[in-house]
Amino acid sequence: MSPRTKEQYAKIREDRRELILGTALELFAKQGISHTTIQQIAKKAGISKGLIYNYFTSKEELLEEIIKASVKHLYAFFDPDHDGILTTEEMVYFIEQQVRMLMLNIDFWKFLFMLLVQPSAQELIRRFQSEILSSGMWRMIATYFRTHNFKDPELETWFFLAMLDGIYMNYVFNPEKFPIDRMKELIIQRYCKP
Amino acid sequence: MSPRTKEQYAKIREDRRELILGTALELFAKQGISHTTIQQIAKKAGISKGLIYNYFTSKEELLEEIIKASVKHLYAFFDPDHDGILTTEEMVYFIEQQVRMLMLNIDFWKFLFMLLVQPSAQELIRRFQSEILSSGMWRMIATYFRTHNFKDPELETWFFLAMLDGIYMNYVFNPEKFPIDRMKELIIQRYCKP
Amino acid sequence: MSPRTKEQYAKIREDRRELILGTALELFAKQGISHTTIQQIAKKAGISKGLIYNYFTSKEELLEEIIKASVKHLYAFFDPDHDGILTTEEMVYFIEQQVRMLMLNIDFWKFLFMLLVQPSAQELIRRFQSEILSSGMWRMIATYFRTHNFKDPELETWFFLAMLDGIYMNYVFNPEKFPIDRMKELIIQRYCKP
Amino acid sequence: MSPRTKEQYAKIREDRRELILGTALELFAKQGISHTTIQQIAKKAGISKGLIYNYFTSKEELLEEIIKASVKHLYAFFDPDHDGILTTEEMVYFIEQQVRMLMLNIDFWKFLFMLLVQPSAQELIRRFQSEILSSGMWRMIATYFRTHNFKDPELETWFFLAMLDGIYMNYVFNPEKFPIDRMKELIIQRYCKP
DNA sequence: CATGAATGAGTATTCATTCAT
DNA sequence: CATGAATGAATACTCATTCAT
Numbered sequence: 001m002s003p004r005t006k007e008q009y010a011k012i013r014e015d016r017r018e019l020i021l022g023t024a025l026e027l028f029a030k031q032g033i034s035h036t037t038i039q040q041i042a043k044k045a046g047i048s049k050g051l052i053y054n055y056f057t058s059k060e061e062l063l064e065e066i067i068k069a070s071v072k073h074l075y076a077f078f079d080p081d082h083d084g085i086l087t088t089e090e091m092v093y094f095i096e097q098q099v100r101m102l103m104l105n106i107d108f109w110k111f112l113f114m115l116l117v118q119p120s121a122q123e124l125i126r127r128f129q130s131e132i133l134s135s136g137m138w139r140m141i142a143t144y145f146r147t148h149n150f151k152d153p154e155l156e157t158w159f160f161l162a163m164l165d166g167i168y169m170n171y172v173f174n175p176e177k178f179p180i181d182r183m184k185e186l187i188i189q190r191y192c193k194p
Numbered sequence: 195m196s197p198r199t200k201e202q203y204a205k206i207r208e209d210r211r212e213l214i215l216g217t218a219l220e221l222f223a224k225q226g227i228s229h230t231t232i233q234q235i236a237k238k239a240g241i242s243k244g245l246i247y248n249y250f251t252s253k254e255e256l257l258e259e260i261i262k263a264s265v266k267h268l269y270a271f272f273d274p275d276h277d278g279i280l281t282t283e284e285m286v287y288f289i290e291q292q293v294r295m296l297m298l299n300i301d302f303w304k305f306l307f308m309l310l311v312q313p314s315a316q317e318l319i320r321r322f323q324s325e326i327l328s329s330g331m332w333r334m335i336a337t338y339f340r341t342h343n344f345k346d347p348e349l350e351t352w353f354f355l356a357m358l359d360g361i362y363m364n365y366v367f368n369p370e371k372f373p374i375d376r377m378k379e380l381i382i383q384r385y386c387k388p
Numbered sequence: 389m390s391p392r393t394k395e396q397y398a399k400i401r402e403d404r405r406e407l408i409l410g411t412a413l414e415l416f417a418k419q420g421i422s423h424t425t426i427q428q429i430a431k432k433a434g435i436s437k438g439l440i441y442n443y444f445t446s447k448e449e450l451l452e453e454i455i456k457a458s459v460k461h462l463y464a465f466f467d468p469d470h471d472g473i474l475t476t477e478e479m480v481y482f483i484e485q486q487v488r489m490l491m492l493n494i495d496f497w498k499f500l501f502m503l504l505v506q507p508s509a510q511e512l513i514r515r516f517q518s519e520i521l522s523s524g525m526w527r528m529i530a531t532y533f534r535t536h537n538f539k540d541p542e543l544e545t546w547f548f549l550a551m552l553d554g555i556y557m558n559y560v561f562n563p564e565k566f567p568i569d570r571m572k573e574l575i576i577q578r579y580c581k582p
Numbered sequence: 583m584s585p586r587t588k589e590q591y592a593k594i595r596e597d598r599r600e601l602i603l604g605t606a607l608e609l610f611a612k613q614g615i616s617h618t619t620i621q622q623i624a625k626k627a628g629i630s631k632g633l634i635y636n637y638f639t640s641k642e643e644l645l646e647e648i649i650k651a652s653v654k655h656l657y658a659f660f661d662p663d664h665d666g667i668l669t670t671e672e673m674v675y676f677i678e679q680q681v682r683m684l685m686l687n688i689d690f691w692k693f694l695f696m697l698l699v700q701p702s703a704q705e706l707i708r709r710f711q712s713e714i715l716s717s718g719m720w721r722m723i724a725t726y727f728r729t730h731n732f733k734d735p736e737l738e739t740w741f742f743l744a745m746l747d748g749i750y751m752n753y754v755f756n757p758e759k760f761p762i763d764r765m766k767e768l769i770i771q772r773y774c775k776p
Numbered sequence: 777c778a779t780g781a782a783t784g785a786g787t788a789t790t791c792a793t794t795c796a797t
Numbered sequence: 798c799a800t801g802a803a804t805g806a807a808t809a810c811t812c813a814t815t816c817a818t
Contacts (some may be wrong), residue, residue, distance in 0.1 A: 032228075032313050035228065110311075113310075113311050114311045116367055117311045118226055119224060152376075152380075155373060155376050155377070156380075158372065158377065159361075159377060161364075162364040162372075162377075163353075163361070164360065165363055166356040166358065166360020166361065166362075166363065167356045167360065169356070169359055169360065170355075170359060173311075178356075179349060183349065186346070
């Protein structure tokens with residue numbers, strides 16, 4: 001008879017929020033952002049249309065929140081606890097970790113590529129891009145190449161990251177055919193055992 | 195003011211068709227496919243909405259025709275007239291040519307990436323992908339690697355093409371910052387002057 | 389912490405009821421009736437949405453109850469305790485009282501004008517209008533004019549009340565500029581000191 | 583077979599525009615602004631929902647255009663071609679004209695009162711109010727009272743206009759009972775034959 | 777051939793109201 | 798008594814497509 005406690009409500013809200021974000025990500029990745037309707041998200045999540053608006057003010061905001069969550073997710077992928085300087089072993093681990101996460105999060109990566117290509121989200125992307133990727137990851141890789149005597153470390157970093165993008169993209173949009181495991185070995189071979 | 199000949203009419207039709215295709219490609223690349231309306235295409239092309247339906251039965255068909263034209267275009271990029279076997283010099287030329295065409299056709303490449311990511315166009319893509327890329331280009335590159343004694347030519351081909359994708363993508367969506375010219379030199383260095 | 393008595397409960401209910409009615413009136417006046425949501429009323433009153441439905445079965449009923457309370461309020465404004473016949477002095481007092489109440493209850497009057505204009509509330513209005521205005525006030529004023537030898541007392545009454553409406557309206561929707569005090573003097577001058 | 587001429591299209595557009603504006607005004611006046619749906623306007627006008635958006639970008643804009651047209655309309659009511667100075671005769675004519683237009687345009691006036699009361703339109707109102715009413719009409723009336731030796735011409739103007747508002751309002755919302763004709767005579771008597 | 781007015785199915789969004797706790 | 802999550806009907810608005818001229 002008495003109302004739920006604040007904690008119970010908070011739990012419900014958090015759970016629902018996660019559910020909606022997850023369902024939306026999945027459908028966005030599978031069908032494209034503008035081809036996914038709020039209705040579909042609601043149906044797939046087993047809730048009503050209206051409820052989504054109880055958690056997000058608009059489809060736009062829902063998208064932004066997915067991006068935010070994605071960036072967080074992405075951030076958690078690399079440089080968890082060390083100083084930003086990669087040893088050779090750590091580089092190996094980094095690459096293996098990247099590929100592992102790639103394989104586990106195909107939807108997520110599909111979504112990220114989609115976003116990159118979505119002109120309407122370009123601005124958002126750019127914001128996060130410079131904030132996250134450019135700073136942490138970029139610097140880390142560049143330092144690795146510098147300390148490992150690559151000829152032009154900065155250019156090598158551009159190359160390395162672009163190459164990774166290409167491989168991710170090929171895998172994500174052609175997962176059955178693309179030889180991701182052998183590719184991983186090739187990359188490790190080439191960058192960690194010169 | 196004599197009535198036009200059949201040939202003149204055909205020419206007019208063909209010109210209009212090209213105009214519509216080109217305008218649509220441009221807008222698709224700039225704004226995304228589903229964010230571009232028939233209205234906008236018509237306005238930018240300086241014609242009426244109705245006329246577009248005189249040339250294409252639907253937006254869907256318009257899209258398909260752009261894809262077909264794009265594939266043709268893509269096809270024209272490489273190996274125009276030789277036997278499908280690349281010498282080292284030809285590989286250099288190939289790479290330079292690719293980059294040149296990339297820089298001249300940013301809209302076109304943006305559109306291609308968009309398409310790749312657009313789930314609704316996925317099957318179209320797949321059809322052309324296996325038809326074109328797999329056959330001509332793939333084989334040509336693979337042969338190059340085989341004849342130049344790369345360790346695992348097939349894997350190297352996957353790598354090479356994925357890497358190119360990544361570089362194209364990075365350039366197309368970040369053309370001011372991405373060092374495309376130095377990147378070209380790096381690739382030539384690495385693949386043609388081992 | 390002994391359980392509350394029935395009277396205490398009744399008091400609480402009555403207070404809550406007043407709170408809701410007052411808050412709703414305020415918001416209705418400020419934002420318009422259909423632009424005010426139950427949510428907003430609840431928030432401003434510091435209670436939950438659901439609770440409002442514990443006191444009123446619908447927004448519609450809430451509105452009706454506000455109208456009823458308003459009419460009561462309106463009723464209390466004039467002729468508190470005398471016989472319905474106005475002396476000149478009482479007329480002065482009546483006018484002064486009216487203006488005083490107007491200035492103290494801008495929200496209330498705004499709401500009344502809103503209601504008058506709201507077609508959905510029209511029938512409610514009409515009911516109360518004939519019930520209240522027509523009877524008590526109308527007759528009182530008409531009698532005043534008759535006993536003070538105005539030429540056409542009935543027409544004068546219509547005029548007088550319409551004029552008051554106009555002045556109220558102008559003041560309520562333009563309170564900074566409208567010279568309500570001087571207007572009051574003018575009216576008194578004109579109707580009580582001929 | 584050939585398309586319509588520019589003029590034909592312009593005519594169609596103008597006609598449709600008028601039709602939509604008129605229908606909307608009528609329904610707004612009858613049902614209230616927020617209780618009138620685009621659907622209803624379309625149905626009553628005998629056209630489709632979508633067409634309305636071919637002429638107005640939003641319900642909001644439709645409302646604004648009605649207001650603009652209304653203000654124009656209102657403007658045309660008084661002082662068409664003279665110098666802004668009213669003789670007694672002209673004042674009589676002005677009052678008669680006002681009442682005549684009032685009776686012919688009940689919907690229009692209902693709509694104006696609605697607007698006055700609609701908080702969301704307040705800003706728009708204020709803009710036009712100072713622009714039109716304050717300038718032309720206000721000055722004209724004030725001058726009349728000054729030149730006819732009324733004691734406090736400015737206050738008298740406020741009074742006169744507020745009184746007119748009240749009378750209009752009473753007539754518009756109670757047209758069967760309110761004695762508008764006799765009221766007109768009373769006003770003329772009082773202000774033109776002192 | 778060409779035009780743009782017109783349609784209507786589809787989508788995002790709002791909000792009164794219900795109900796489990 | 799009280800809470801706020803949940804529902805769904807209602808509504809504004811978009812846009813591919815049709816068609817009379």
